[in-house]
Amino acid sequence: xxTISLSPTPALNEWQQSLVATExxxxxxxxxxxxxxxxxxxxxxxxxTAQNLNVKVGAVRSGLVLVRAKKSRxxxxxxxxxxxxxxxxxxxxxxxxxxxxxxxxxxxxxAFLATMPNGHQGVFRRRGKNRLxxxxxxxxxxGKMREVMEDLSxxxxxxxxxxxxxxxxxxxxxxx
Numbered sequence: 001x002x003t004i005s006l007s008p009t010p011a012l013n014e015w016q017q018s019l020v021a022t023e024x025x026x027x028x029x030x031x032x033x034x035x036x037x038x039x040x041x042x043x044x045x046x047x048x049t050a051q052n053l054n055v056k057v058g059a060v061r062s063g064l065v066l067v068r069a070k071k072s073r074x075x076x077x078x079x080x081x082x083x084x085x086x087x088x089x090x091x092x093x094x095x096x097x098x099x100x101x102x103x104x105x106x107x108x109x110x111a112f113l114a115t116m117p118n119g120h121q122g123v124f125r126r127r128g129k130n131r132l133x134x135x136x137x138x139x140x141x142x143g144k145m146r147e148v149m150e151d152l153s154x155x156x157x158x159x160x161x162x163x164x165x166x167x168x169x170x171x172x173x174x175x176x
Contacts, residue, residue, distance in 0.1 A: 025172045027071055033165035034069040038076035040160055041152055042066050045078065048148045053141055054105065059087045060141055080145060086138040089123040101137075108137050 046061040053060075063084025069076040092104030094113060101111040101123045108123060114134075115121045123137040 025169070027074070029165055029168040029172055031069045031071055031074055032168045033161055034074065034076040036164045036168075037157060037161040038066055038068070038078050040164075041078045041149075041157055044152055044156075045145060045148050049141060049144045052144050052148075053139065055087060055139065055141070059091055060145070063141065063145065078149070080142065084145065085142040086140055089137040089139070090121060094123055103137075106139075111137050 042061070042064050046057050046064060050057040050060045063081050065077075065079050065081045067075075067077040067079070089101070089103040089106070089108060089111070092106070094101055094103045096113050100107065100109040101113055102108075103123060108125070111123050111125045113121070114124050124134040125137055127133050127135060
């Protein structure tokens with residue numbers, strides 16, 4: 001004998017609450033859930049990228065932009081800023097040694113500390129055997145940030161949004 005068991009995902013007594021919710025309550029819950037999910041994504045992207053590259057979270061987080069949702073525009077965006085992509089080695093505490101420059105926990109061999117004529121101080125390397133040209137030492141983070149963003153957008157972000165939306169809707173229903 002074949003039996004089919006049906007159980008609604010939200011319990012039936014919770015359906016009554018969601019059916020009573022007004023349009024404005026649904027919109028407000030959606031906007032609040034979008035903004036909270038976007039903040040969660042920004043935090044996750046920054047922390048996972050920083051952990052993968054062994055850099056500080058603050059250095060990575062400054063490369064992310066958050067555009068908040070509003071009732072008139074129910075869309076929140078987490079994107080890379082124009083300044084994203086590189087972290088200069090001079091962002092850490094630097095010291096010159098015989099092998100090169102130590103910046104934080106990283107060692108850059110054959111690098112040197114210099115002050116440019118315009119006053120900019122940084123960590124530089126020569127491109128060839130000659131004195132010039134030189135280039136500033138940087139760590140590229142854009143690729144890792146994109147990978148983490150794609151991983152989060154596939155499923156965890158939507159699950160997080162659904163959980164927060166449900167919580168916000170219940171809160172608004174109790175408050176009304």
